[in-house]
Every structure is written in C-alpha cells, then in structure tokens.
Amino acid sequence: MIAPRRFLPSIPSLLALEAVDRLGSATAAGQELSLTHSAVSRQLKLLEGQLGVTLLVREGKGLTLTAAGASYARSVRDCLQDLAQASLRLRASGPRDSLSLALPPSFGLYWMGPRLHAFLRAHPEILVNQSTRSARFDFAREKFDAAVHYGPEDWPGVHYLPLTRDRVIPMAAPGLLAGGPLTAEAIRGRPLLHLDSRPGAWEEWFTQHGVEAGQLRGMLFDQFSPMAEAAAAGFGLALLPDFLAEAERARGRLVPAFPDYLEMDRSYALVWPRNAEPKPALDLLIAWLKTSEALPLQRRRPL
Known part of the structure; x- marks a missing residue:
C-alpha cells in the first residue's frame, strides 16, 4: 500500500x-527542464505548500535550499532515479519478463556469460539485464x-547458490x-601483478607451494581485465582465475x-534477498543453474 495522495507531490x-x-539556480533548472524561471518558482512554491515545510530561502533572484530542502532533494533524486530505471527496464523488456543481475566484470563475461546465453536460448521469453558490481551492496537500494558474490558467505540477508570454486x-x-613453465621458487623472483580486491593472493599461492613469500611488490590493478592486459604486454605474471586464464590462453596472449x-578456499555464488519473493524468471534461472549442463561437476584438466 502506498501513502495517501496528499503525501505524493507532482x-x-x-x-x-x-x-x-x-x-x-532556478534559471539553470528552467533551462534543463524547458521551463521559465517563474514556472520553476511556482512548482517549488506548490511543493512547499503541499509539504508545509520551507525548502528554499529566496535571496534576491537566487534560491538556496534549506537543510531540510537539501535532505529532501537527495531522497527525491533517489526516487526519480529508481522510477527512471524501472521505466527503462520496462521499455527495454516490453512484454517479456526481465531479470536484473549484478556481476563481477570478468566472471560475468567469461563464466556467467556463456551460461546466460544457454539459459536464454532455453527461455527466450526472458530478458536478462546485467550490471557490473565487485562488492556487496544493499538490494533494497540497488534494485537487483x-x-x-565472491568469497565467504558473509553477505547478510541473502540466499546462496554455490556456482564454482575459485x-x-x-x-x-x-x-x-x-623455457616453459617455472617452479614456484622461480616465479617468486619474477615481477608480479596484484589485484587490490584480493590482497594476499600471491602470498597464499606461494605458501600453498611451500615457498616463503616475503615482501611482494609490483603493479596494482582494480580489475582482472587490465591486469591481464599488463601481463600480455610483458609487465609481469598475473594470478588469474581459470575462466579468464583459459580465455587468454585461447587468444594466444598468455600461457x-x-x-x-x-x-583457493573461496568460491563464487549466486545470491538473492531473503526478504523478497523471487521473480518466476529468477526461479527459472536458479533451477537451470543447478543442472549438470550449467554446473558440470567434473574438474577441468590443467592447462
């Protein structure tokens, strides 16, 4: 149930x-909205009258938002953005059911992408919208x-469907x-590339192979793709997940x-909020991802 209409401004x-x-300024706002200065002022007076709160202080021809007005404007901006995005999603999907997914960039492209293509071939009535996210967010605000999710099950208030180990x-x-592949000790002496979202990844890799890591220094990146580009350009060695390593090897850029x-002791998982009933389209995707076609149980052979 929504609020009474008297609380819903135009x-x-x-x-x-x-x-x-x-x-x-009202002048700049009018130019953007194709309204006159006076028309913008009238809309603001109507809004203040409806809410019964002073939102702006008029100083000569200028307007300054009060603290209450600035706070309300931020909330209004969020609501307008949500409305615009909902309208865009509806316009893009038309009569088809749609899903909005947030995916880490490289995982979304190389692991999830092929599986989504197969899913959509099986369910052409569904449209999947994708955005890149590498960190947790608030489902209530982001509307996915x-x-x-990559890492331990530390995202509160969500269901988990494990997808693949890292x-x-x-x-x-x-x-x-x-001369071909190196020993772990020899790799320790080469330039190494690092990902800021995975601190300690190289240290863990060396530890697992019985090599003292020591102080590891090298170029730092915020995503796998630019790190792989740097590795292909010869700047150093990159520790890459299997889905990206295999893609780069197939392209002949990295070996x-x-x-x-x-x-690693971490995995990727599909997550969705516990406090909302999943869409039928999401139920179909979850069921499909559980099939052997989407998640083969056999291990890939080493490169």
Whole structure:
C-alpha cells in the first residue's frame, strides 16, 4: 500500500526541486527542464505548500535550499532515479519478463556469460539485464534481483547458490616463458601483478607451494581485465582465475607459468534477498543453474 495522495507531490515539482539542488539556480533548472524561471518558482512554491515545510530561502533572484530542502532533494533524486530505471527496464523488456543481475566484470563475461546465453536460448521469453558490481551492496537500494558474490558467505540477508570454486594459476606473456613453465621458487623472483580486491593472493599461492613469500611488490590493478592486459604486454605474471586464464590462453596472449591450478578456499555464488519473493524468471534461472549442463561437476584438466 502506498501513502495517501496528499503525501505524493507532482513529478514536475519534484523535478524542479532536484534540478535546483543539482544545478544551483532556478534559471539553470528552467533551462534543463524547458521551463521559465517563474514556472520553476511556482512548482517549488506548490511543493512547499503541499509539504508545509520551507525548502528554499529566496535571496534576491537566487534560491538556496534549506537543510531540510537539501535532505529532501537527495531522497527525491533517489526516487526519480529508481522510477527512471524501472521505466527503462520496462521499455527495454516490453512484454517479456526481465531479470536484473549484478556481476563481477570478468566472471560475468567469461563464466556467467556463456551460461546466460544457454539459459536464454532455453527461455527466450526472458530478458536478462546485467550490471557490473565487485562488492556487496544493499538490494533494497540497488534494485537487483540477484548478484554473484565472491568469497565467504558473509553477505547478510541473502540466499546462496554455490556456482564454482575459485581456481587460479600464474599466467605470463609467451615471451617471458621461453623455457616453459617455472617452479614456484622461480616465479617468486619474477615481477608480479596484484589485484587490490584480493590482497594476499600471491602470498597464499606461494605458501600453498611451500615457498616463503616475503615482501611482494609490483603493479596494482582494480580489475582482472587490465591486469591481464599488463601481463600480455610483458609487465609481469598475473594470478588469474581459470575462466579468464583459459580465455587468454585461447587468444594466444598468455600461457601458464606453472603446471597446475591451485584451488583457493573461496568460491563464487549466486545470491538473492531473503526478504523478497523471487521473480518466476529468477526461479527459472536458479533451477537451470543447478543442472549438470550449467554446473558440470567434473574438474577441468590443467592447462
């Protein structure tokens, strides 16, 4: 149930307030909204009258938002953005049911992407919208139906569907490995590339292979893709997950610097909020991801 209509201001009034807050003047707001200065002022007066709160202080020809007005404008901006996104999703999907997924960039492209293609071939009546997210967020604010989470089950208030374990391998440009794969000790002496969202990944890899890591220094990246680009350019070795390592090897840009994968003590999982009934389309995706076609149980062979 929504609030009574007396608490729901008109869209033009809300647009005027948001524009004045963002642009700093009624004149600039009017230019953006194709309204005159006086028309913007009228919308703001109507809004103040409806709410019974002073939202702006008029100083000559200028307008300054009060603290209450600025706070309300922020809430209005969020609501208008939600409305615009909902309208865009509806316009894009038309009569088809749609899903909005938040995916880590490389995982979404190389692991989830092929599976979503197969899912959509089986369910052409569904449209899947995708956005990149690498960290946890608030489902209530971001309006996603589901997301892929990497790491331990530390996202509160969500269901978990395990997808795949994290398996990594050092990769390098072919020119850096003329003699073939290296030992872990030899890798320790090469330039190493690091991912800021996975601190300690190289240290863990060396520890698992019986090598003292010591102080590891090298170039730092915020995503796998630019790190793989740097590795392909010969700047150092990159510790990559299997789905990206195999894609880069198939392209001929990177080759394994070590014979085997290392399975890390972390995994990827599909998550969705516990406090909301999942859409029928999400139920179909969850059921499909549980099939052997989507999640083969056999281990991939080493590269």
